[in-house]
Amino acid sequence: MSKVKMTKQELRKMSFRWSWNRSLSWNYEKMMSLGYLTTLAPFLDRIYADDEEARQRSYAVHSQFFNTEPNFGNVILGMNVAIEEELGKDGIDTAQGVKTSLMGPFAGIGDTLFGVISSTILGSIAVATAVEGSYVGIALWIMWNIFVLFFLRPAMFTMGYNQGIKLVTNLSGQLKRFTNAASVLGLTVVGAMIASMVGVKFGAFEFFGTTFDIQAGIADKIMPKLGSALAVALFYYLLGRKGVNPNRLIWIVMIVTLVLSYMGILVTP
Amino acid sequence: MELQLWQIVLLTLWAGLSITDQMTYNLGFNGIIQTGIFAGIVTGNPLLGLGVGGILQSYALGIGTYGGTSVPNWQAAAIIVTALAGSTDNVASTIAIIGIPVAALTIQLDVIGRFANTFFQNWADKHAAKGDGVKVHFINQLGLSTFLISRMAPVFIGLLLGPALIDTVREYMPEWLSMGFTIVSKIFPAVGFSILLRYLPTKNYIQYLIIGFSLAAWFNAPILAVSVIGLAAAIIVYKQEGTAVTAGASNMNTGDDYDE
Numbered sequence: 001m002s003k004v005k006m007t008k009q010e011l012r013k014m015s016f017r018w019s020w021n022r023s024l025s026w027n028y029e030k031m032m033s034l035g036y037l038t039t040l041a042p043f044l045d046r047i048y049a050d051d052e053e054a055r056q057r058s059y060a061v062h063s064q065f066f067n068t069e070p071n072f073g074n075v076i077l078g079m080n081v082a083i084e085e086e087l088g089k090d091g092i093d094t095a096q097g098v099k100t101s102l103m104g105p106f107a108g109i110g111d112t113l114f115g116v117i118s119s120t121i122l123g124s125i126a127v128a129t130a131v132e133g134s135y136v137g138i139a140l141w142i143m144w145n146i147f148v149l150f151f152l153r154p155a156m157f158t159m160g161y162n163q164g165i166k167l168v169t170n171l172s173g174q175l176k177r178f179t180n181a182a183s184v185l186g187l188t189v190v191g192a193m194i195a196s197m198v199g200v201k202f203g204a205f206e207f208f209g210t211t212f213d214i215q216a217g218i219a220d221k222i223m224p225k226l227g228s229a230l231a232v233a234l235f236y237y238l239l240g241r242k243g244v245n246p247n248r249l250i251w252i253v254m255i256v257t258l259v260l261s262y263m264g265i266l267v268t269p
Numbered sequence: 270m271e272l273q274l275w276q277i278v279l280l281t282l283w284a285g286l287s288i289t290d291q292m293t294y295n296l297g298f299n300g301i302i303q304t305g306i307f308a309g310i311v312t313g314n315p316l317l318g319l320g321v322g323g324i325l326q327s328y329a330l331g332i333g334t335y336g337g338t339s340v341p342n343w344q345a346a347a348i349i350v351t352a353l354a355g356s357t358d359n360v361a362s363t364i365a366i367i368g369i370p371v372a373a374l375t376i377q378l379d380v381i382g383r384f385a386n387t388f389f390q391n392w393a394d395k396h397a398a399k400g401d402g403v404k405v406h407f408i409n410q411l412g413l414s415t416f417l418i419s420r421m422a423p424v425f426i427g428l429l430l431g432p433a434l435i436d437t438v439r440e441y442m443p444e445w446l447s448m449g450f451t452i453v454s455k456i457f458p459a460v461g462f463s464i465l466l467r468y469l470p471t472k473n474y475i476q477y478l479i480i481g482f483s484l485a486a487w488f489n490a491p492i493l494a495v496s497v498i499g500l501a502a503a504i505i506v507y508k509q510e511g512t513a514v515t516a517g518a519s520n521m522n523t524g525d526d527y528d529e
Contacts, residue, residue: 023292025393025412027386034393034409041402056400063397063405070295116468121496123330128492130302130323133316138302145297181507183469184477188499190330190469191481192492194462197327199455225486231456235463236471246464247341250373253460254453261449268448269455 004047006081008158014039014081015074015157019149022070031067036077036099043081047088054089061096068103069110074153075167076102078160102168112179118144120186124193131197199269200227214265272312272352272428279311280348281425287344288420289413301326304344308351318351321360325350325368327458330465339379341372342423349427353435365450366438367431375423382415477502 006014022035040062048055068076079098083091122141129137159167202214219226235253238244244252260266283304291299298304302322309318325343346368354363389412396404439447471478481499484490490498 019295020293021406021409025386025389025409026292027383027390027412029387030390034390034405034412037393037397038402038406038409041405045402052400056398059397059400059402063394112468116465120330120465120469123326125492125496126302127323127327127330130319130326133319135306135319138300138306138319138322141300142297142303145295149294149296177507177510180470180474180510181503184474184506185496185499185503186469187466187471187474187477188481188502189492189496190462190465191478191483192485192490192495193327193330193481194459195482195485196492198459198462200459223486225482228459228486229482231459232463232466235459236466239463239467246460247373247376249460249464250341250369250457253456254369257453257456258446258449261452262445266452266456268451 004085006043006085006161011078011081011158011161012154014043014077015154018073018077018157019070019153022073030063030065032073033063033066036066036073037063039077040080044084047084051089054092057089058084058092061092064096064100066099066103068107069114071114071148071153071156072106072110074156075160076106078157078162079164079167082161082164109175109179113175113182114148117179117182117186121182121189124189128193128196194228194232195225198225198228198231200231201267201269202227203264203267205264215267271432276311276352277425277428280308280352280428281421283307283311284345284348284420284424285417288416292413292416299344301329301343301347305347305351308348312352314351317354317357317360318347320357321351321354321364322347324360324364324454325372328461330458330461339376339383342375342379342420343372345375345420345423345427346372348424349431352428353431361451361454362439362447363435364454365447366435366442367427371423371427375419378419378423379416382419385415386412474506 018035018039021038022032025034026032037059041059044055044058044062048058076099079102080095083095083098087094122137122144126137126141129135202219204211204213204215206212215227223229235249238249238252239246257266283298287299287304289298290296300322302319305318305320305322305325306315307318309315309321312318325347329341329343346364349371350360350363350368353367354360389408393405393408396408466478477499480502481495484495484498485492
């Protein structure tokens with residue numbers, strides 16, 4: 001239908017356009033909607049240059065609600081461009097269908113892969129080296145950010161464009177495997193961080209003239225860093241309870257810890 | 270520590286750059302550690318900033334802005350704590366007196382910003398209906414203003430009023446309370462880790478959490494060593510789950526297939 005064919009360079013430019021515009025106007029009503037439309041607008045102007053009605057309809061469709069993980073947004077945009085390039089105005093509804101059906105699952109996969117795992121692994125290494133006074137970990141993390149912006153996101157855009165919908169079926173099994181493996185690495189690192197970064201020390205109390213040192217007498221005999229493990233287990237459990245969110249947990253932990261330290265049950269590690 | 274006006278201005282500008290980066294390219298200017306380092310450079314002690322950034326980042330490890338949730342503004346805390354602590358000895362108490370309150374109390378500003386952007390959305394929608402891509406593009410840029418205000422204002426005000434506040438609090442704070450805050454600052458990373466564990470498939474793979482914990486608790490293994498061992502475990506899992514797919518469910522029993 002349309003004679004426009006995007007070059008590799010143009011797709012790359014669109015990926016950067018998305019990276020900049022995606023969340024500037026993020027709002028509770030339509031979330032990334034404006035970012036999506038802004039990214040596509042020049043493309044839509046070009047392919048519907050001779051058909052004002054189709055152009056306006058595509059604008060209307062692409063200003064609908066949109067929200068996903070920013071990196072995986074590239075894949076969806078790539079598919080969308082390919083579909084409308086090939087089918088023209090007959091592809092607008094198909095493109096919208098792809099958008100709405102993929103944004104949810106991609107948000108889930110993307111948040112796990114990019115949000116949790118990259119920040120768990122790289123973040124933990126950065127934290128551990130930073131508190132020892134070394135810039136190594138943070139340098140690694142910055143290199144990862146640069147790689148994502150300049151290579152990974154444009155590559156994901158092109159991948160969505162080239163492979164279209166068949167990518168999703170090909171990738172879903174692979175991605176699950178990859179996510180699981182990355183989670184294993186993440187969990188191993190977090191386990192070590194719990195032992196090395198969380199400090200909990202129990203106090204001693206007197207009972208009929210005898211001093212009971214909870215830390216040396218009980219906790220250390222069971223295993224080192226027992227308090228750290230207990231603290232994480234307790235907070236993990238609390239977060240699963242209704243009405244406890246991370247922001248509230250911060251306040252609960254602060255107040256309860258102050259009370260326990262006043263009573264001498266917790267002391268400076 | 271008293272700050273010069275140019276330092277306050279520079280640090281406020283960084284807060285703006287930081288949120289801009291977070292909403293766009295994500296090159297790392299939004300990082301809590303990077304923010305600490307920059308604040309350290311501006312106030313003449315980069316290593317102090319690195320340390321402060323590292324501590325605060327550990328509180329935020331499991332926290333991301335998934336689906337547009339608002340999270341504590343640890344970047345503002347990193348700037349203010351680094352600028353006002355003056356020395357490593359004061360870090361724990363400065364975090365407690367001003368860092369945590371600033372990070373937690375300014376969450377609402379982000380909520381207001383994301384709410385206010387509905388105005389730009391509706392405005393742009395009018396032009397979208399007419400097919401005016403240039404106007405939509407322009408209005409989309411304006412949405413950044415709410416995020417800039419919500420991040421720059423707390424840093425500016427915090428740096429301006431912080432020194433007096435800290436002096437007053439230090440003067441009147443009893444010994445047990447300042448010791449209590451030090452204990453809090455050591456327990457706080459546990460909050461970050463437990464949030465993170467909620468997002469990871471912890472129940473399926475708890476064995477690897479135990480391995481990592483044991484390596485550090487009993488053997489004091491450095492974090493890089495644990496990462497390499499974790500990488501080995503990840504490769505094993507990747508290969509095993511691969512054979513599970515190709516060999517079919519008949520002769521493989523992966524943990525995922527069990528019913529509760």
